[in-house]
Amino acid sequence: MDPDSELELTNSLVPAFVLTGGASLPTENELSRDSLVAVTAKGLEARIILPEAALIRDLLSSGRHLPVYEVAARIQVPLGVGRALLTQLCDEELIVARPPIPKATQADRALLARIRAGLQEQLGA
Amino acid sequence: MKVLVVGPFGVGKTTFISSISEIEPLTTEETITSLSARTDDLSATPEKSTTTVALDFGRLTLYDDLVLYMFGTPGQERFKELWEDLTRGALGALVLVDPRPERLKQSFAVLDLVEQFGLAYVIGVNHFDEQRTYPLDEVREALSVSPETPVVGCDVRDRASSGKALITLVNHLLSLD
Ligand SMILES: Nc1nc2c(ncn2[C@@H]2O[C@H](COP(=O)(O)OP(=O)(O)OP(=O)(O)O)[C@@H](O)[C@H]2O)c(=O)[nH]1
Ligand SMILES: [Mg+2]
Numbered sequence: 056m057d058p059d060s061e062l063e064l065t066n067s068l069v070p071a072f073v074l075t076g077g078a079s080l081p082t083e084n085e086l087s088r089d090s091l092v093a094v095t096a097k098g099l100e101a102r103i104i105l106p107e108a109a110l111i112r113d114l115l116s117s118g119r120h121l122p123v124y125e126v127a128a129r130i131q132v133p134l135g136v137g138r139a140l141l142t143q144l145c146d147e148e149l150i151v152a153r154p155p156i157p158k159a160t161q162a163d164r165a166l167l168a169r170i171r172a173g174l175q176e177q178l179g180a
Numbered sequence: 181m182k183v184l185v186v187g188p189f190g191v192g193k194t195t196f197i198s199s200i201s202e203i204e205p206l207t208t209e210e211t212i213t214s215l216s217a218r219t220d221d222l223s224a225t226p227e228k229s230t231t232t233v234a235l236d237f238g239r240l241t242l243y244d245d246l247v248l249y250m251f252g253t254p255g256q257e258r259f260k261e262l263w264e265d266l267t268r269g270a271l272g273a274l275v276l277v278d279p280r281p282e283r284l285k286q287s288f289a290v291l292d293l294v295e296q297f298g299l300a301y302v303i304g305v306n307h308f309d310e311q312r313t314y315p316l317d318e319v320r321e322a323l324s325v326s327p328e329t330p331v332v333g334c335d336v337r338d339r340a341s342s343g344k345a346l347i348t349l350v351n352h353l354l355s356l357d
Contacts, residue, residue: 087265087268088210088262088265088266089182089249089265089266089268089269122237122249124206124208124235124237124251125206125237125239127208128206128207128208128237129206133208133209133210133211133232134208134209134210134235135210135211137208164354166181167271167350167353167354168354169242169243169246170181170242170246170248170271170350171347171350171351171354173242173243173246173248174240174242174248174343174346174347174350175343175347176242177240177241177242177343178200178240178339178340178342178343178346178347179339179340179343
């Protein structure tokens with residue numbers, strides 16, 4: 056493993072915390088609130104010092120994609136902070152983001168029918 | 181896939197999501213900075229320019245490859261930026277209303293937003309008042325929603341009843357194509 060990666064990660068994550076509140080975050084590569092994120096192989100291996108970043112990695116370690124919202128809620132930080140952290144981790148390639156779900160109007164009938172069947176099965180409604 | 185559960189404060193959004201979600205509903209906070217401060221239910225102080233909005237999140241796995249995400253949020257004009265993210269990719273919205281006359285008008289702001297964003301929606305009338313029921317037609321009329329928009333009663337504390345409201349939404353989406 057790259058001996059510098061731990062240092063690099065910790066350092067670059069600090070500004071994200073200074074920017075708490077989410078009011079004035081850089082918007083260029085910023086993840087949207089419902090981007091789905093997953094951990095990368097690099098992320099699984101990296102030594103992570105920052106507790107919040109380690110929590111994120113643990114959350115994603117099952118391989119599941121989770122929306123930015125859910126990650127922020129689970130590590131108990133405001134959404135703006137969660138977004139900033141995840142954006143940072145993305146820049147470090149420790150996680151990857153998938154764009155949010157495509158536009159609703161593109162939802163086709165087959166998919167809707169499947170959702171309906173799933174709801175009926177799951178909820179007994 | 182994503183659906184929104186919206187409605188004014190205290191209408192039962194969080195309760196609805198907890199009835200349906202397979203995980204404890206999660207709440208995140210988002211700081212909203214509004215350009216023009218207005219007075220409304222939330223801020224008693226008109227000059228206040230940032231607000232924290234609670235966002236509820238829940239999910240329900242329908243099939244291995246199909247997960248329904250539910251987002252609960254109040255709706256107000258100054259939450260527009262947040263709504264832009266929330267509505268992107270959303271299938272539609274369940275608009276919860278409290279049918280008691282003094283509470284019903286609190287739903288107008290949310291309905292405005294839902295329409296502005298062009299979201300398909302159904303109205304879920306949460307039966308708060310155990311003493312009397314409000315005919316759905318009266319609620320529809322009071323809210324002046326279009327005749328195509330389904331208005332369904334639901335008890336947000338009940339899983340099956342809440343599920344029915346969601347299925348009504350999906351049926352409505354299917355009818356729109
Ligand atoms: N009697 C009765 N109480 C209800 C019903 N639904 C919700 N409540 C109660 O009403 C209160 C508000 O419900 P919540 O689910 O927290 O409402 P909310 O829309 O999430 O509220 P905010 O997050 O404040 O906007 C809670 O104390 C619920 O227990 C209902 O159908 N009947
Ligand atoms: Mg709530």
